[in-house]
Amino acid sequence: MPRSHPAQPVDLPPDAVAKEITYEAALAELEQIVQRMEGGQLPLEESIAAYRRGSDLLKHCQQKLSDAERKIEVLEGGALRDFDAASGAAQ
Secondary structure, three states: OOOOOOOOOOOOOHHHHHHHOOHHHHHHHHHHHHHHHHOOOOOHHHHHHHHHHHHHHHHHHHHHHHHHHHHHHHHOOOOOOOEEOOOOEEO
16 A cells, blocks of 8 residues: 655545645646655655646746736736846846
8 A cells, every 4th residue: 555645635626726835835746756766765656646746837837937928918918027046026
């Protein structure tokens, strides 16, 4: 029987869980998965499950970033502008 992953509730499918968490939480979980996989801590079946979960989390993060970019476009009148970190304003 495969071990459950502490960051993922067992009663929800992996892709449903990814839609319910914040970008930051998804990124943190993805980093944990990468560390576990790189550390060779997972047997084959758990590695496959972790890869699938990581893929779902990556898609979730990419979607969140895309959504944020669209919001910025709306705020800037439909045109993205470079942000100058020194002045704190869009150029």
